[in-house]
Amino acid sequence: MRVLLVSQYFWPETFGINALARSLQERGLHITVLTGKPNYPEGHIFKEYSAWGVQREQHMGVEIIRLPLVARGVLSPGRLVLNYLSFIASGTVIAPWLLRDRRFDVVFVYAPSPLLQALPAVFLAWLKRAPLAVWVQDLWPESLSATGFIKNRMALGLVARVVRFIYRHTDRVLVPSEAFRAPILALTNGTANIHYYPNAWVEEAVSEAPVDVDSLVNDIASGFSIVFAGNLGAAQSLDTILDAAERLQNAKSHARFFLIGSGSLSNWLSDEIQRRNLRNVTLPGRFPPAAMPRLYEAASALLVSLRNEPIFSYTIPSKVQGYLSAGRPVVASLNGEGARVVTEAGAGIACAAGDAQALAEAVQVLTQMDSSSRTKMGENARRYALAHFSLDRLASDLVGQFEELVATHAIQNQEKSR
Structure with a gap:
């Protein structure tokens, strides 16, 4: 054909x-x-x-x-x-x-x-x-x-x-x-x-990852880390992530955010992190898809977010499939279909899109959860990805x-x- x-x-x-x-x-x-x-x-x-x-x-x-x-x-x-x-x-x-x-x-x-x-x-x-x-x-x-x-x-x-x-x-x-x-x-x-x-979802060959990914993997694995990977643009509600990070920093939470990727708001993010003095947010830059499995594996949880717009409730962001397949807990700051999939899979915690307080609380719940419960979420995520994606x-x-x-x-x- x-x-x-x-x-x-x-x-x-x-x-x-x-x-x-x-x-x-x-x-x-x-x-x-x-x-x-x-x-x-x-x-x-x-x-x-x-x-x-x-x-x-x-x-x-x-x-x-x-x-x-x-x-x-x-x-x-x-x-x-x-x-x-x-x-x-x-x-x-x-x-x-x-x-x-x-x-x-x-x-x-x-x-x-x-x-x-x-x-x-x-x-x-x-x-x-x-x-x-x-x-x-x-x-x-x-x-x-x-x-x-x-x-x-x-x-x-x-x-x-x-x-x-x-x-x-x-x-x-x-x-x-x-x-x-x-x-x-x-x-x-x-x-x-x-x-x-x-x-x-697609598993990439880790051997293709750049040599210098090791330092980032070690940094992510050294504490409780929330990894966001992908486009850093207007649709991703990045201000909500920064607002949640600021709340967590003020609450003395040990959770850290790694926003991996690039996009139209990369410079704005860098300026905002400096302006707010956010010590719990890191911008490592963009990495090839082959590097993602190792970065995901090092994370305590993976974050997906979209703006609070009716149109975005219709879609399942493509990164959701990759996150589920990684076998890590997922924090979904989404409305509609994306949140439904994460909840249906028993793969993590979903909260309302654009709600920084709800996102901060979701991260806090994960930090306070015992490791066996988080492991179970990851297993559920992987099982769901294999069955559906x-x-x-x-x-x-x-x-x-x-x-x-x-x-x-x-x-x-x-x-x-x-």
């Missing part, structure tokens, strides 16, 4: 789609990835790549075609818009020519923000007469409004029209949370063909969904030709 995978983001950028593409290839599918030039999250094109021109390469047996792309820049809304639009333009104008002699059985879109990256895939699926599956990672236009990226009602209405067009030209919409179902059905008047398909299980499920799509599409074409 020949699959055209359309994703603005792909290796060496660190997204879950990388491992899934490799796993699909290992199952005998021929995967061709149509993507942009890597520039996330730093905001500039990675070394050995150029923003302009088309580049072809292979990674772990997966064919990659890279389109011209404007880098997203740093803290530049204008550059970010150009980044999104440049991928859409390249995918719509250049990709059909590059793929002119190629046939595909399925077109598959991995769609974190922006969902608009699916627009070229709609056109390509029509050209190739192939079914289209879109794996939605973020609800648009709701997330634009929640993050404040777009506030103009007319602009949001225009985005909603484009999103409706995408869904109505998609043969199957895959959603990482059942809570996505109702908003998508409302946008499409109940016509969308929706299937639940969660994000997988293993890469092997989800890759096999996706192959089955592709086969079903191809068969249904063939029947529909036969009926049209009669």
Whole structure:
């Protein structure tokens, strides 16, 4: 089976789609990835790549075609818009020519923000007469409004029209949370063909970790540590974490926070930590995914947080799967689906999003808990991850969904030709 995978983001950028593409290839599918030039999250094109021109390469047996792309820049809304639009333009104008002699059985879109990256895939699926599956990672236009990226009602209405067009030209919409179902059905008047398909967790080879990770591992393991890993941006409610850390410091708690990663608020975090004189918060910087298993293992608990916005209650942050698989207690400063999963798994403590006092109290409960109870939480977390989010299980499920799509599409074409 020949699959055209359309994703603005792909290796060496660190997204879950990388491992899934490799796993699909290992199952005998021929995967061709149509993507942009890597520039996330730093905001500039990675070394050995150029923003302009088309580049072809292979990674772990997966064919990659890279389109011209404007880098997203740093803290530049204008550059970010150009980044999104440049991928859409390249995918719509250049990709059909590059793929002119190629046939595909399925077109598959991995769609974190922006969902608009699916627009070229709609056109390509029509050209190739192939079914289209879109794996939605973020609800648009709701997330634009929640993050404040777009506030103009007319602009949001225009985005909603484009999103409706995408869904109505998609043969199957895959959603990482059942809570996505109702908003998508409302946008499409109940016509969308929706299937639940969660994000997988992936175990990376620890041997690839940088040598200097040892010092951070030792620092984390030297006391009661709460590790947050991932994007440090507006959606993560980082002010709530700092407020909770300040409360715990004033209460003489020995808990420490390690905020591992980078993002648009990295500089703000550094300034705030210094301004508040927070001695219990450390910013180690960004580490590759291969380093994460050791860092997670050293932690007393793992923290996930999102802002108190209705849209974020629909989603299960992808880091939740990684946290559960690590077998450590999880502190979930979340509303909705993410909190439900942690609670259902018996994997930790959930508290209301944006509530710094509740977060501080959750951390205090963990610090006062006996080690056997925390170990039990970790075991529950690992067991739940294996049952619901293993890469092997989800890759096999996706192959089955592709086969079903191809068969249904063939029947529909036969009926049209009669």
